[in-house]
Amino acid sequence: MSKVDRIPLVHASLGEKELAAVAEVFASGWPAGQGPQGKALETLLRERYGAGDAVALSNCGAALHVAMIAFGVKPGDEVIVADYTFPAPAHAVRYVGATPVFADVRADTATVDPQAVADLVGPKTVGIIAVDTVGMPADYTELQAIADRHGLFLVEDAACAVGATYQGREAGSLAEVACLSFHGRKGATSGEGGALIAADPAIGAHARRLASFGIGSIYDQGQVIGLPVPQFTEIGYNFKLSDIASAILQVQIGRIGELLERRNRVANAYAELFADEELLTVPHVPDDRTHAWQSYIVTLDPRVDRAAVATDLREQGIGCLHGTWASHVQPAFESRQVCPVSADLFRRNLGIPMHAELTESQVEEVVQAVRKSVHNHVAPGARAA
Known part of the structure; x- marks a missing residue:
């Protein structure tokens, strides 16, 4: 967006309530990730989406990345991804050494065409990433049927779709794993941010460990009497969402x-x-x-x-x-x-x-x-x- 735009393409709706939430985090002494505000945000998301778990993350790209790891995607695998979108799904597939296979979209909704997906399923296919294109949910009834028929995972990239619905269900709850974005142009924002919503609590727990270098919450460890020394049992990443952003998002989700x-x-x-x-x-x-x-x-x-x-x-x-x-x-x-x-x-x-x-x-x-x-x-x- 140009700084001279009189009518900007995007504009975040942030105000006094969000500022007050940030002030509370400053006073708490824990602005980093996976602290009290992060936990509160995850509880809010888990309840909103009726999920087994919800994991606050630094962005939606991180959510897609850890989803691929949680589903065990590896080099040699193929994942069918919606073509008409910001290409974060294809990036996530490539992060784990697998091959993205691009599925064409419907002309009327610009969401992935289930028939195109069905035609692309092959012996190397392990999953599907559908995209709620710029806020429009994809055809999840048909997509889930394809996934079930072939034993594939289905991920909902709901980065743009917070607040949208499909057949009475809210975007973010339309597949076994959904990935949300809280970027500055989204319906709920903390400037940057994301979340992984999982029907299976085990996937959520794995994603949470991966988001903190594989060792889990330092805040939680600090609450234990004694001196627990975590072990690095798997390679993880630094995908934590700060408690500052988590506090903002609790206000935004309410709006x-x-x-x-x-x-x-x-x-x-x-x-x-x-x-x-x-x-x-x-x-x-x-x-x-x-x-x-x-x-x-x-x-x-x-x-x-x-x-x-x-x-x-x-x-x-x-x-x-x-x-x-x-x-x-x-x-x-x-x-x-x-x-x-x-x-x-x-x-x-x-x-x-x-x-x-x-x-x-x-x-x-x-x-x-x-x-x-x-x-x-x-x-x-x-x-x-």
Whole structure:
């Protein structure tokens, strides 16, 4: 986001209650990770998602990484991952030496296509990572059936979807393991942060050890009489979430309903104001789910010059972004796969301002600017009537 944007693409809804929570941590003398606030956050998450365990972590990428370790993914294995997304799932698979296999997405929801997943299952496949694309839950009934049929694990990357629902269930509880993000643009944020939500308490316990170099909570050890000296029995990581961030998140999670209601008002206004616009389409939300609206992404007509539109908007101080990534075309993965729907969305999608602080007049200004720009940047000879 440019510092000069009058209408920023994203804006975190943080205020006095969050500041007061931080002050309490300062007074407690334990700002580090896996302390009292971290424990309280994990309890809150475990209860919210009806989970066997919940582990507060430094970010969602860390959650995906430890999930791969907990499921025993190893070199030579293949994990099917949703293609149209920030490619954190593919990174996580590569962290453990396995191969990400990219599955194309549905054209209407941009979530992973269950049929594409089913077609990719092979002898080396051990699991599936589905993604709730920019806040839209994937098709978990079909995906779970595929996983069960072939004996695969299923992970829900719910990084963007805090507050969304699928068939009456909340995103974050739609698979045996779910990974959450509390990055600054999410529906609940501590600036950075994440969590692993596990149906099986054993997976949660393993993830918690891995997040602290394999030795568990130093805070807990400090409460034991005597001088316990932990042993490093496995290689772990430093993926702890600070108690400062944990305190902020307890406030933010209590505000999810309020903040999501405000994002919904913005999304509804965009849909209404763009309803008759022939040069773009707005997001489609199936009847069996609700959207968390981490982002609001419109799909431009193929005739529109997206780069020119983005230039126009940024010159007016309106934040925008390309949408998200077609992971299979990223050089880091050296993939020879073809995911045509994902590639097409990658070329044509445009993210426009979406956050809980947007005003009605700002939404109207964004719509007017986008409308004018898309009509000014239609390819020569292809101008709409």
